[in-house]
Structures are given as C-alpha cells and as structure tokens.
Amino acid sequence: MSQVKDLFDQLASQLCEDLVVELVGIFEQQFGESEALFEEYFQKRDFKNASLLAHKLKSSARNVGAKELGDLYCQVEKSPEVNLNPQFLILQKKYYEQYSNSAKAWINSA
Amino acid sequence: MKELALIIDDESTSRKIASYFLSLLEFDYREASDGNEAIETLLNDHPAVVILDWRMPILNGYSTLTITEDIMRQIKRSNSINSLSENPIKVVLYTSVKIEEIDIPETHSFKVIGYINKDWEIDIQKRKFGKILKNKSLKGMY
DSSP: OHHHHHHHHHHHHHSOHHHHHHHHHHHHHHHHHHHHHHHHHHHHTOHHHHHHHHHHHHHHHHHTTOHHHHHHHHHHHHOHHHHOSHHHHHHHHHHHHHHHHHHHHHHHHO | OOOEEEEEOSOHHHHHHHHHHHHHTTOEEEEESSHHHHHHHHHHHOOSEEEEOSOOSSSOHHHHHHHHHHHHHHHHHHTOOOOOOSSOEEEEEEESSOGGGOOOOOOSSEEEEEEEETTSOHHHHHHHHHHHHHSOOOTTOO
16 A cells, blocks of 8 residues: 555656546546456457557556556556456456555545 | 647557646647547648657557658648648657667658657656756656
8 A cells, every 4th residue: 555655656746646636537437448348358359459458558557556457457468368368357456446445545645 | 939749649648647748848739649640730730749659559650650751752742732841850759669679660751869668667757758858857847
C-alpha cells in the first residue's frame, strides 16, 4: 500500500494532483472495457488483438502507477500465445482491485 | 505566437501527460488518436513538432510518417498547394517500443529529434520533454 502511495505522490509531484486523479479515472474506464475484450480474445485465440490491447493498457497502467498490472500486460503483449490464459484473467482482476483501493485511498487523502 | 505541436497516440493517458508537458513548455497542441486522424492536421496545419507513438493499431508511427511524406510529395509535384513549408517537421518518438526496435524511415518532411520511452520514470520523461523541445528544465514546474 505504501509503495503505491509513494508512486502516487511521485506522480503528483511531477504532474499535478488534478491530472493524476483524471488519469486514474481514464484508466479505470479502460480497465472496465478491457476485461470482456481479453476474455473474448482468449476464447477466440485472437493473439494479435490481445497483444495490441495489452500494449495499450501497459502504458496506461504504468502512467497511473499500477506497476504490477503494467508488468502483467507487458507479458501478454510480448507472448500472448503463452500468457493470455485463465491465470492472467484472474490476476489482472486481483491486481486491479488492489490498485483501485490504493488509488481511492490516495485520492481521498489528497 | 506559440508553436503548434501534434500528439499522435492511441492511448489517452499518454496523450494527457504529453499535452501537460507541452503546455508547460508553452506549445499549442492538438491530439490525434491514430495516424489516419493525424494526417489532415499534418498537411493543413504543418505543426512545428509531432509527438509520435510508434505502436498504434490503425496506422502506426512508421506508416504515418511515410504516407504523409508521399502525400506531401504529390502535393508539391502538382504544385496545388504552395503553403507547405520546406522545413521538416520535428518528431519526438514517445513510445514504450525500444529505440533499437524502431525503423525510422528516411524522409524529407520529418526529422526525428528525440526519443522518450514511456516506461521511464515520470520525472525523467518530464526532463526529456523540456530538454528535447526547448532545451529547458521543467523541474519544479506544475
């Protein structure tokens, strides 16, 4: 939790608090839209689009301090045939929930 | 008069961050979410600087540069528009693709002047934006 807080503080020191809050909101929306898409790409074995989506989310996750999610998307981007699997679908939800709780706590304290 | 910059990126948080840094550097800016959307602005408004993502789904960075270059050549040949500047548009690559994996095309219309990796820490990205675009430090600026 404190590591994530440090990341938010670092972001806010280089950008500004309002922008960080806006970025978190955009990422939350992107994540919401991506869950069903990853599920669909997994079912269809559509690795090309899975890799493109993971690339996009990797950047946005890292931009908002969601490091674990960024690393997870990086793995899918590089080797979707190997890493787009049920374990990924579970992990991304778990990491997102952890991140989202930390983000909310930071925003409330900001 | 402020210089115009065009941000071409399919990912909206990256566009937001780039536009924030550009506003600190006193650029006017426009945004395009892919190369197709960007070409019209490149041809009509001839921005001084392009902040270019490399891996994009519809038209990637390479194709954006080469297609625009082709159109500009055709326009110049037909002489239908005389307002196209002879000065190349400066390009800053803003991407998480590693520099050694990027094949930069040789063009007359564009000149790549810098590379900023999105995976770098945000303070490093900020510093690089200032250094590349205005040789200026953005440290302490919000």
